[in-house]
Amino acid sequence: GNSVTQMEGPVTLSEEAFLTINCTYTATGYPSLFWYVQYPGEGLQLLLKATKADDKGSNKGFEATYRKETTSFHLEKGSVQVSDSAVYFCALSGNGGAQKLVFGQGTRLTINP
Amino acid sequence: DTGVSQDPRHKITKRGQNVTFRCDPISEHNRLYWYRQTLGQGPEFLTYFQNEAQLEKSRLLSDRFSAERPKGSFSTLEIQRTEQGDSAMYLCASSYILADYQETQYFGPGTRLLVL
Numbered sequence: 001g002n003s004v005t006q007m008e009g010p011v012t013l014s015e016e017a018f019l020t021i022n023c024t025y026t027a028t029g030y031p032s033l034f035w036y037v038q039y040p041g042e043g044l045q046l047l048l049k050a051t052k053a054d055d056k057g058s059n060k061g062f063e064a065t066y067r068k069e070t071t072s073f074h075l076e077k078g079s080v081q082v083s084d085s086a087v088y089f090c091a092l093s094g095n096g097g098a099q100k101l102v103f104g105q106g107t108r109l110t111i112n113p
Numbered sequence: 114d115t116g117v118s119q120d121p122r123h124k125i126t127k128r129g130q131n132v133t134f135r136c137d138p139i140s141e142h143n144r145l146y147w148y149r150q151t152l153g154q155g156p157e158f159l160t161y162f163q164n165e166a167q168l169e170k171s172r173l174l175s176d177r178f179s180a181e182r183p184k185g186s187f188s189t190l191e192i193q194r195t196e197q198g199d200s201a202m203y204l205c206a207s208s209y210i211l212a213d214y215q216e217t218q219y220f221g222p223g224t225r226l227l228v229l
Contacts, residue, residue, distance in 0.1 A: 042222060100158040101146075
């Protein structure tokens with residue numbers, strides 16, 4: 001079945017550091033890939049997505065590129081802020097029919113000033 | 114657009130009691146999903162509706178769980194005879210899909226259940 005493996009956390013960085021959170025997936029067919037973020041006390045928010053190979057999703061300075069050859073969708077940001085502290089989830093869904101999301105276990109990110 | 118709402122936000126109950134959660138999706142979204150998230154884990158799919166039809170249920174959804182979406186708008190998730198293992202965050206998400214186009218799911222804030 002489909003699965004997502006994320007870099008284990010927690011991850012602690014200083015403000016303005018470069019961020020990478022690794023995500024690899026196993027899926028049949030051509031899944032869509034997502035990054036969701038969960039701020040303390042809040043629900044999941046869509047951060048970015050990519051629906052086909054070589055697509056780059058971007059939002060709020062975060063980027064991730066759909067790499068079919070390495071089955072990866074790593075999240076990057078060039079300069080993190082304290083406000084980026086949250087839990088980040090990588091997820092995939094099939095296309096067509098039931099598009100239920102399959103999530104990784106989440107990576108907790110803490111940014112220190 | 115008011116977003117997906119869930120009620121209650123928190124529920125504490127004693128083992129063996131029944132509980133019911135409600136989800137109000139974004140207006141005109143035709144799909145509604147339920148997920149369960151335990152501490153330190155990512156959400157896991159439970160079930161989903163397209164309009165009022167429940168089209169898929171996960172093996173995680175035991176006979177004690179039932180979900181409805183009677184008019185294709187709000188949905189309820191009921192857990193009968195709760196067990197301590199049911200303690201989790203229950204998340205609802207909605208989306209709009211046309212034919213087989215790719216959809217984006219929008220999540221509510223969740224209902225956190227604690228079974229004592």
